[in-house]
Amino acid sequence: MNPCPCGYLGSSAWPCRCTPEQVARYQGKLSGPLLDRIDLHIEVPPVSAQLLLEAPPGESTDSIRERVVAARERAMQRQGHANQSLHGAAIDRHAALDDTARAFMFNAAAKLGWSARSTHRALKVARTIADLAGSEAVQVGHLAEAVQYRRALRGAA
Ligand SMILES: [Zn+2]
Numbered sequence: 001m002n003p004c005p006c007g008y009l010g011s012s013a014w015p016c017r018c019t020p021e022q023v024a025r026y027q028g029k030l031s032g033p034l035l036d037r038i039d040l041h042i043e044v045p046p047v048s049a050q051l052l053l054e055a056p057p058g059e060s061t062d063s064i065r066e067r068v069v070a071a072r073e074r075a076m077q078r079q080g081h082a083n084q085s086l087h088g089a090a091i092d093r094h095a096a097l098d099d100t101a102r103a104f105m106f107n108a109a110a111k112l113g114w115s116a117r118s119t120h121r122a123l124k125v126a127r128t129i130a131d132l133a134g135s136e137a138v139q140v141g142h143l144a145e146a147v148q149y150r151r152a153l154r155g156a157a
Pocket of ligand 1: 004017018
């Protein structure tokens with residue numbers, strides 16, 4: 001979705017013409033429970049055509065695919081299904097958080113006012129990030145990245 005009705009909120013290249021009330025009303029159209037079910041909230045700032053054309057080529061889709069396949073394979077070997085299908089206690093068991101990581105997640109969830117569902121969904125994303133990194137345990141860095149993905153829209157936890 002756009003950040004506001006005109007689409008330019010937060011852009012340095014174009015001025016946003018919306019009032020704060022319009023922005024609040026627009027973002028409020030997405031209900032909390034709906035946002036709760038979207039795991040990856042990512043802010044994508046507008047890119048000028050020139051910047052787009054001058055950007056160096058990124059990582060190839062093939063090499064990304066290899067990492068994704070390997071991460072999924074790791075999950076299958078560990079628990080017999082993808083991280084997305086983990087539920088309840090199985091999430092905690094397979095996330096295998098140490099005390100530091102557990103404290104970090106607890107604090108983040110409390111500070112952001114997350115529901116149990118939000119917290120569990122972020123844990124599953126963190127498990128996937130750890131799998132992509134080839135890490136046995138979910139560490140603080142993986143959790144921090146997963147937390148970031150649920151924070152792009154201000155006020156939407
Ligand atoms: Zn705007």
